[in-house]
Amino acid sequence: MSEDDKTYLSGEQAAASKPTGPLEIRPGTVLKGTYRIEAELGSGGMGTVFRATHIGLDKTMAVKVLARRAISTPDSLARFEREAKVAGKVSHPAMTDVIDFGVEQGTPYIVMEYVSGVELADLIERGGPMSPRRAVAVMRQIVSLLRAAHALGIVHRDLKPANVKVLQETPEDSQIFVKVLDFGVAKVVGDISGQLTSEGMLVGTPAYMAPEQITGHPIDGRTDLYSAGLMFHEMLSGVRAFKGETIARILHAQMNDPPPALTVPVPDIVRQTLQKFCEKRPEDRFQDAGEADRALMACEDVLRPPSVNLAANAVLPTPSEQDTGGKTITYQPKKTEGAGTSGVAEPQSAERKPSSGVSVSPSLVTEGTLIREEPAPVSTPGPASVSAPVATPPVPAPVRTPAPPPMVEPRKASGSNKALPLLGVAVLLVLVGVAGGVWAWKSGRLFGGAVAEPAKDLAPSTQTGSPVATGPGTPSEPVAEQGTAPTEPEPQNGTSPTEPGTEANPPVAEAEGAQGSEPSTEDNTPEEGSPGETQNPEQTPPPEEDQLAPGCYTVVVAFESSRGPTGAFGPWEAVSEDSRAPVNCDAVPKGRGTPPEGVFDHWPDSPSEQVLYTYRPLSFQPQKKGAPNTRRTVVRVHTRVSGGAP
Numbered sequence: 001m002s003e004d005d006k007t008y009l010s011g012e013q014a015a016a017s018k019p020t021g022p023l024e025i026r027p028g029t030v031l032k033g034t035y036r037i038e039a040e041l042g043s044g045g046m047g048t049v050f051r052a053t054h055i056g057l058d059k060t061m062a063v064k065v066l067a068r069r070a071i072s073t074p075d076s077l078a079r080f081e082r083e084a085k086v087a088g089k090v091s092h093p094a095m096t097d098v099i100d101f102g103v104e105q106g107t108p109y110i111v112m113e114y115v116s117g118v119e120l121a122d123l124i125e126r127g128g129p130m131s132p133r134r135a136v137a138v139m140r141q142i143v144s145l146l147r148a149a150h151a152l153g154i155v156h157r158d159l160k161p162a163n164v165k166v167l168q169e170t171p172e173d174s175q176i177f178v179k180v181l182d183f184g185v186a187k188v189v190g191d192i193s194g195q196l197t198s199e200g201m202l203v204g205t206p207a208y209m210a211p212e213q214i215t216g217h218p219i220d221g222r223t224d225l226y227s228a229g230l231m232f233h234e235m236l237s238g239v240r241a242f243k244g245e246t247i248a249r250i251l252h253a254q255m256n257d258p259p260p261a262l263t264v265p266v267p268d269i270v271r272q273t274l275q276k277f278c279e280k281r282p283e284d285r286f287q288d289a290g291e292a293d294r295a296l297m298a299c300e301d302v303l304r305p306p307s308v309n310l311a312a313n314a315v316l317p318t319p320s321e322q323d324t325g326g327k328t329i330t331y332q333p334k335k336t337e338g339a340g341t342s343g344v345a346e347p348q349s350a351e352r353k354p355s356s357g358v359s360v361s362p363s364l365v366t367e368g369t370l371i372r373e374e375p376a377p378v379s380t381p382g383p384a385s386v387s388a389p390v391a392t393p394p395v396p397a398p399v400r401t402p403a404p405p406p407m408v409e410p411r412k413a414s415g416s417n418k419a420l421p422l423l424g425v426a427v428l429l430v431l432v433g434v435a436g437g438v439w440a441w442k443s444g445r446l447f448g449g450a451v452a453e454p455a456k457d458l459a460p461s462t463q464t465g466s467p468v469a470t471g472p473g474t475p476s477e478p479v480a481e482q483g484t485a486p487t488e489p490e491p492q493n494g495t496s497p498t499e500p501g502t503e504a505n506p507p508v509a510e511a512e513g514a515q516g517s518e519p520s521t522e523d524n525t526p527e528e529g530s531p532g533e534t535q536n537p538e539q540t541p542p543p544e545e546d547q548l549a550p551g552c553y554t555v556v557v558a559f560e561s562s563r564g565p566t567g568a569f570g571p572w573e574a575v576s577e578d579s580r581a582p583v584n585c586d587a588v589p590k591g592r593g594t595p596p597e598g599v600f601d602h603w604p605d606s607p608s609e610q611v612l613y614t615y616r617p618l619s620f621q622p623q624k625k626g627a628p629n630t631r632r633t634v635v636r637v638h639t640r641v642s643g644g645a646p
């Protein structure tokens with residue numbers, strides 16, 4: 001890491017050169033009688049990090065010993081302690097846990113979870129640009145953590161690729177897991193109200209500092225979103241957005257220049273999302289991590305392989321949009337109050353993606369809940385052919401596997417061909433004697449068995465569609481293979497083009513036409529055990545118990561909805577939650593249009609837990625003039641827990 005990558009501390013205190021305080025920390029030093037320092041991992045602008053062993057637990061940890069310049073007054077020491085405690089409360093799979101805090105002979109230190117892996121900075125340096133899908137997967141984890149931390153009032157203030165460790169990655173684009181380092185550390189050396197401390201100290205890393213951070217204006221969560229945006233840029237482009245020979249040049253560019261245009265091809269929505277992260281004025285950026293996460297989810301939907309593409313966060317398209325297939329998800333420009341010439345729009349609408357070449361069932365679009373590129377499996381008759389719940393990345397949710405298609409014909413034919421000569425022989429044998437006749441009868445039964453066999457082979461494994469995956473974005477694929485159902489336009493009166501129970505008509509979570517009638521989850525539940533139903537998400541066998549240990553996991557929601565009325569939903573609310581899975585409903589964001597496909601942090605009782613939410617639109621604006629506007633549709637939301645270890 002070059003020097004200008006280091007956290008920068010300006011002011012008189014920065015002149016202090018010794019990285020640590022009076023206590024000389026070196027391998028062999030034991031802190032608090034508990035932590036034995038093993039080896040230096042590296043040092044940065046704010047101190048030195050050591051690998052250490054918790055003697056009692058015989059567990060490897062990391063100890064960051066703060067530089068004297070970072071903690072220079074009794075007041076800043078107290079603040080350091082306070083912030084370290086708050087940081088210790090952030091529980092998130094992407095958080096590097098803060099375990100302890102101490103001051104030994106005037107030298108403050110923080111004990112953290114030891115994170116092995118490779119720094120994102122190194123990964124980019126070595127591997128160049130990351131695929132948009134992979135970059136979005138990383139961003140989603142970071143932004144999800146920011147959401148949790150900002151909710152506790154903690155701003156990182158020094159987000160950069162060197163502070164993100166990639167724990168594990170696989171060739172699968174979305175199988176990448178990260179942890180963010182230094183949460184709660186950067187903040188403690190600064191003043192709560194801003195970057196300029198009472199000692200006139202500026203904290204941050206120039207290449208990733210937001211303009212308001214540079215100018216000493218108040219900072220908040222949007223400051224972190226700016227830095228995250230520059231990381232996003234770096235992941236996509238392979239190079240740092242703001243470079244310069246001097247810190248002054250970098251800071252000047254941060255204040256005045258937009259990040260260089262991406263030279264790698266990315267979908268428009270990714271470009272627009274990136275731009276929104278990197279707006280110079282905080283009021284032009286995403287206003288909070290939740291909003292940023294929703295935009296990233298929309299990116300993820302576009303980037304998902306065609307087989308599982310969906311736009312779970314799509315805001316209900318207007319009727320005219322419903323008729324125009326084959327467009328990329330776009331943002332509608334929306335000016336923030338007081339915003340100048342942002343030019344960056346909010347994620348307002350989603351249209352169908354052309355590249356997949358798979359059309360979207362308008363009926364699904366009109367529900368404003370789940371836009372899938374795969375219609376319900378046509379081979380599954382009856383009400384149970386309701387749309388499979390498709391996982392919202394980064395973790396797959398249950399995917400209902402379609403019923404085995406009647407594909408045994410070819411083998412049957414082949415079996416018959418074989419049977420003909422054998423039958424001839426059998427006839428001969430019958431002529432020869434009773435014993436031959438008996439043998440021929442047995443052979444006939446054998447042929448029957450041979451025909452039956454392929455059906456077993458071809459039956460899709462509902463087990464392998466197990467919704468629990470090990471992390472972001474491992475969508476279960478099987479759904480896509482089946483979808484060839486006609487995508488007939490939704491009639492304007494909101495009725496289904498085909499009758500319930502027919503192939504192309506998924507079972508209706510219907511939209512009681514009854515005015516004001518209260519929808520219930522039951523109403524929308526396909527009949528269990530109905531013919532053709534291959535896998536109800538609630539019947540999905542639990543994953544192997546050893547796949548996940550109890551703890552904090554990310555809960556990813558996949559919507560399952562059925563045909564509803566055509567029109568626009570007003571605000572919706574979460575009206576119930578599964579009693580088995582107590583999740584704070586307040587945590588569920590409220591909004592208009594499509595219910596959130598959000599990722600909720602959740603502490604499941606068991607790895608195999610499933611959570612069920614029910615969403616109810618509070619109002620409904622029918623397309624057809626004069627139609628009752630009290631029609632409601634229930635959307636069922638299935639979640640599966642997944643994610644990293646606690």
Ligand SMILES: Nc1ncnc2c1ncn2[C@@H]1O[C@H](COP(=O)(O)OP(=O)(O)OP(=O)(O)O)[C@@H](O)[C@H]1O
Pocket residue numbers: 001005006007008041042043044045046047048049062096112113114115116119162163181182205
């Ligand atoms: N919790 C941790 N587990 C494992 N390694 C860590 C941990 N925290 C920091 N490190 C490693 O220790 C080294 C020093 O980290 P530190 O944060 O002090 O410096 P930096 O990130 O290089 O610079 P700066 O903090 O000034 O930006 C880095 O290589 C970092 O990856």
